[in-house]
Amino acid sequence: xxxxxxxxxxxxxxxxxxxxxxxxxxxxxxxxxxxxxxxxxxxxxxxxxxxxxxxxxxxxxxxxxxxxxxxxxxxxxxxxxxxxxxxxxxxxxxxxxxxxxxxxxxxxxxx
Amino acid sequence: xxxxxxxxxxxxxxxxxxxxxxxxxxxxxxxxxxxxxxxxxxxxxxxxxxxxxxxxxxxxxxxxxxxxxxxxxxxxxxxxxxxxxxxxxxxxxxxxxxxxxxxxxxxxxxxxxxxxx
Numbered sequence: 642x643x644x645x646x647x648x649x650x651x652x653x654x655x656x657x658x659x660x661x662x663x664x665x666x667x668x669x670x671x672x673x674x675x676x677x678x679x680x681x682x683x684x685x686x687x688x689x690x691x692x693x694x695x696x697x698x699x700x701x702x703x704x705x706x707x708x709x710x711x712x713x714x715x716x717x718x719x720x721x722x723x724x725x726x727x728x729x730x731x732x733x734x735x736x737x738x739x740x741x742x743x744x745x746x747x748x749x750x751x752x
Numbered sequence: 753x754x755x756x757x758x759x760x761x762x763x764x765x766x767x768x769x770x771x772x773x774x775x776x777x778x779x780x781x782x783x784x785x786x787x788x789x790x791x792x793x794x795x796x797x798x799x800x801x802x803x804x805x806x807x808x809x810x811x812x813x814x815x816x817x818x819x820x821x822x823x824x825x826x827x828x829x830x831x832x833x834x835x836x837x838x839x840x841x842x843x844x845x846x847x848x849x850x851x852x853x854x855x856x857x858x859x860x861x862x863x864x865x866x867x868x869x
């Protein structure tokens with residue numbers, strides 16, 4: 642069946658360090674993979690997406706890597722800040738716009 | 753430029769009552785998606801609607817749940833005869849175009865948190 646899952650439920654990093662959040666997926670039918678950030682009590686916020694024909698995409702302080710061979714997606718956050726503390730979800734987009742979300746990784750940034 | 757508006761933000765119902773959750777998409781958006789999030793879990797797709805039409809309801813429970821997106825007014829997610837297991841955060845998202853012809857960016861609301869006593 643379809644599933645998008647995360648390797649680690651929690652990640653704790655020191656402020657200023659780089660963070661890497663990983664995600665494994667099992668269904669290769671999607672054209673898009675997306676990372677969302679969700680702060681406590683709020684809705685998911687789009688961070689970055691990547692097409693399936695790409696293996697890397699960079700944004701501001703964030704980079705998404707896609708390895709289709711092993712069906713693995715990662716989000717790298719450079720110089721992690723306290724404001725980056727949140728739960729991060731990877732999601733796979735299917736035809737019609739439906740998103741299948743992973744369970745989430747909680748990122749905690751220590752000052 | 754208001755984002756996706758959901759209300760109520762918090763709703764408490766007793767078992768057997770009805771819950772109605774409303775979602776006003778972003779201006780110019782005609783595609784609405786509803787997701788449910790249980791505590792400590794990811795969001796689960798429920799239903800995708802375009803004005804006056806249900807496009808994909810593959811994630812909707814077969815009983816007690818219904819959704820509509822009328823020509824005028826907000827989208828409504830209705831839960832009849834609520835049970836404790838319905839307690840969750842319900843998120844609405846909207847997009848301007850069909851979700852598969854643009855990027856992955858859906859705009860989410862802040863959610864409606866339903867508690868069933």
